[in-house]
Amino acid sequence: MTDSGKVYHRSCTGLALQTVEQHAQDQDITLFATCFSPPVQRVWSALEYLEIPYKYYEVDPHQKSQELLSVSPKGLVPALMLNTFDSPRALNESTVILDFLEDIAAKSTHRSLFPPSKDPYAKALVRLQSDHINRTLMPAFYRYLQAQGPEAQISGGKEFHAAIQSLVKLFERAEREVGGTGLWVEGGDLGWADVMVAPWLFRASNVLKHYRGFEMPRGTKFEAWLGRLFEHPAFKKTCSDEEVYLDSYERYAFNRPNTSQVANAINNGRGLP
Numbered sequence: 001m002t003d004s005g006k007v008y009h010r011s012c013t014g015l016a017l018q019t020v021e022q023h024a025q026d027q028d029i030t031l032f033a034t035c036f037s038p039p040v041q042r043v044w045s046a047l048e049y050l051e052i053p054y055k056y057y058e059v060d061p062h063q064k065s066q067e068l069l070s071v072s073p074k075g076l077v078p079a080l081m082l083n084t085f086d087s088p089r090a091l092n093e094s095t096v097i098l099d100f101l102e103d104i105a106a107k108s109t110h111r112s113l114f115p116p117s118k119d120p121y122a123k124a125l126v127r128l129q130s131d132h133i134n135r136t137l138m139p140a141f142y143r144y145l146q147a148q149g150p151e152a153q154i155s156g157g158k159e160f161h162a163a164i165q166s167l168v169k170l171f172e173r174a175e176r177e178v179g180g181t182g183l184w185v186e187g188g189d190l191g192w193a194d195v196m197v198a199p200w201l202f203r204a205s206n207v208l209k210h211y212r213g214f215e216m217p218r219g220t221k222f223e224a225w226l227g228r229l230f231e232h233p234a235f236k237k238t239c240s241d242e243e244v245y246l247d248s249y250e251r252y253a254f255n256r257p258n259t260s261q262v263a264n265a266i267n268n269g270r271g272l273p
C-alpha cells in the first residue's frame, strides 16, 4: 500500500449528516465539531443519548480560526460554546465536557450514562474502565496506526489487542461485582465507558482493518457487546460513511509529518494532547 495523498474530510456524510441537518438551529449549546474526530464523537453521542439540545457546528481544527481558539485554547475539537452566559463562555476537553453534560442532564432531562443504582462503587468501576481507555487503549490505537514497518506494526497490533482485552476484563469484573455496566450485559443501555471507547473501536473496525488488517478480538460476549454498541442509535446517528474515516486517517497510517497534535505526541513519546 502506498500513500495516495488523500486529505481529511470537512463534512459529515450518511447518518451523521442527517443528524447535523437536524441540529442546525441555534441552541444554548453549540458543539464545535469535526466530522472525523473521535473525541468529538464521544461528546456528540453523549448529547444525543442525554437528549440535550445543541447546535452542531463543523470546524477545521487544522486551520485554527480565532473563533475556534476562543472556545478551545489549543485549537482542539470538541469544544462547547455556552450561549446562555451574558458574554458567551466555553468548555473544551471531551472528558470534561462529558462530566458537564451529565450534570446538565441530571437537572434537565434526567438521563445519565452512569449505572442507574447510583452506587458509588459501581460508578468507581466505570471510572476505572474509562481511565484505562484514556491512558492505555487510546495511545495504543495511535501507536499502532502510525507504526511504520512490519515489526512495529506487529507489536502495535499486539499492544492494541491487549488493551481491548484488558477493557473486557474490567467489564467482566463489573458484571461480577455490580451486575454489569453500560451495554456489556444484554438488556443494559449505553454507558459512560461505552461512549468513551466507541469512537476508537469503530475506527479500529474500519481504519485499522483497512490500513493494518486488524481483526477485533473474538468471543461471543465481546462481539455481542460491540454489535450493541455500534448499533446503538445515539452512536450510530453520529457515524459518517466509511470513506470519511478511511480518507481522513490515511495521513496517520503513513505517518505524514505534522499530521496533528496527537500524531506528533505519539511520535515524540509524549502524552496525548
Ligand SMILES: N[C@@H](CCC(=O)N[C@@H](CS)C(=O)NCC(=O)O)C(=O)O
Pocket: 034, 036, 037, 038, 039, 040, 061, 062, 075, 076, 077, 078, 092, 093, 094, 095, 259, 260, 261, 262, 272, 273
Ligand atoms: N484531549 C482532547 C483531544 C482533542 C483532539 O485531539 N482533537 C483533535 C481532533 S481528533 C484535534 O482537534 N486536532 C487538531 C490538531 O491536531 O491541531 C479531548 O479529549 O478533547
